[in-house]
Amino acid sequence: MPVPPFDTRVPAVLVRLDRNPFHHGTLGAARSLGRAGIPVHAVVEPADGPVTRSRYVRSVRARPASATSAELAALLLRIAGEVTDAPSDPVLAVPLDDVSALALARRRAELADRVLLPEQTEEQLLRVADKASLAGTCAALGLPHPRTELPASAEEAAAMAWALGLPVVAKWSRPWLLPAGAGLRSTTILRSLAEVRELYGRTPQAGSRLLLQELLPPGRDLDWFFHGYADTEGRCAAGATGRKERSWPDGAGLTAVGRWAPNPEVDRAARDLLGALGYRGVCDLDFRLDRDTGAYHLLDFNPRPGAQFRLFADAGGLDVVRALHLDLTGRPVPPHLPAYGRRFVVENYAALSLLASPRRRSTAGPGTARRPGERAWFAADDPLPALVMGRAWLAHLLRRALATARRRLAAGRPRHPAALPGPSAPTSSTTQLTRR
Template structure:
């Protein structure tokens, strides 16, 4: 069957990722998706030695700016556009692959257009969903199910709120892209004691944004779902699909280690109605969890850019949200997205950790029906070098973590006695607080 996608291969793409994570497989997926379509692909990543830099589909790799300044990023992209095109008016398509990049490009959109092709989004519009506190408020305004969320202003209040929500609780930093590199702070964590709540709140000054405490919805088989979509310049979600998270890392509360393309009309309808209500444009990645006690799907996260596992939703002709973005912003028609239910996506390094810690099957889904293809995040027969580079880097990463843990445990020569348990505050009878 001939491919119905007709790309303008004269418009090059620059993948932009400002975070320092060398294991971001979504960057590699975008390089392969567009490169296989004959589009010239360049990248701005954390290091020229990044595993993704070994991909045969990348024409060049630049190192991210020293800071997350939108001005520095805009200047870098302008220089790259001048280097990779002969005509100073020739368009170039930048694709942000993390939140900070998406926000930085939206902030500079008026100055970068029309040379750089970007969806019609402002930074303020993206912050309504990228900022975790703002997302809670957005859901409250729109009546969309969302886990109960509290925003403490002190350590004692944080402990009281956590106790009222019920331990364990989910802790999130409102703007995780502001977290300092190497500080040991995670964007999301599960806290199981009031001592952990107090300790994490005490680190608020270094986190750069507010700490949120959320009710932990019970995890379980087939409860975690995601939606990936692309909304075109006319406001139509022309490419969108739902998938089920089968394995995650960390288990039960982390990123997708293995997922399957599966129909979920409720999640699909909810996501599309939300995008329409927001007037959203561009690529998005939404995470949901089903609350079995109410039957409601709660929106957990909204990422205003391609999700790392977006390649799960590549149909038989290779159409995915990144290709849809390129087609639409270069004025080409986007063909209908054909469902491939049953198709799987596996992230090798995280799936291995998930199997080690939780060998049981995470899904009761039918096996061997529908589309039986599996795409791996790192390994591809036509592009093997990134997987080999990732394997070496991953082993070094695990060794460093093991040595660090060993040093913390035995560095002082003897283990300290455990601290006495914290005395929980009395349960509050005050009404639930919601962010404004």
């Protein structure tokens, strides 16, 4: 069934408040909507990053200086007035990170006359976006989730880590509050009690609680994700499962290569959770299989499009971002047709993963024969973002390598050629993990 015509009179405004210039999900949203003839505008940081060079992005605004929800709401209303023909014409807002989704939900009532958003409150989103609340939500619903503890002191953190078993996963419950440049990551694997105590001591700086989580052993083909869109009636109009084949850091981080593959158990768990929550809008869920129990544990729930959402573009071009535009502009969302075997490759992360683990292979599994896929950065109809990203990426790696070399020299270590380290995971990603 072909995707019905879009209402191209309704522009889309992509919103991403974090400072990650290599967020390929934002580029994917611009291309998806732009190729459908929908005018695309963006509020992103940095305002001159690779995404802004896309032919499908018509205008770019820098994020508000303090990035408060009030400033963001005012900016969106101003953009709506500039890019539409009449004072009553709407625009669609598409948040691409957790902090943007929460800020828009907080201001939904005052934006309702001009900005189309799913019917969600900030409190509803915090049930899943806040890592501590997610653990409680899973416990209340009986959904498998890694054992999680919330320490109240450094010594209690050490005792809990010992009981969980080292190494242990440490997460900040609200990673969007982490200050830029502080060297704190949303998720860290801690291997000693000294590391646990030291990280807990940085709680005041982090801005949210530290939680400790059992580390489910990583392994080949254990990490899965579900991307979906729950429409205004609560139906999961578009949704699919995929398997993470490569990640960066290798075996524990962002999706570098993903494949569309059937997993009825993950699909059922995700859809049941959305129904129990009364969720509306786009979501991205990460699961890991516990080999000992055979259960899929929910690791993360992101209330917005995942960076690799374009993996699930079907033969008619339908993906979760297009489903969002169709639904909120009053168009029907057609059935989402599986394309098992389709692959999505994030070139920069895939290259690092291959360097780290060149021989690792993933099993295709039943019903997942290879199909044409998509690259995150390079597209024949939109090549400039890939060129800009490649130049910026090489400069980034060089800076990291030089910083590593200086630290070694300062510590009095023998000089060795510095390996090119990968980037720190973006604040919105996880490391047990997942994403994206």
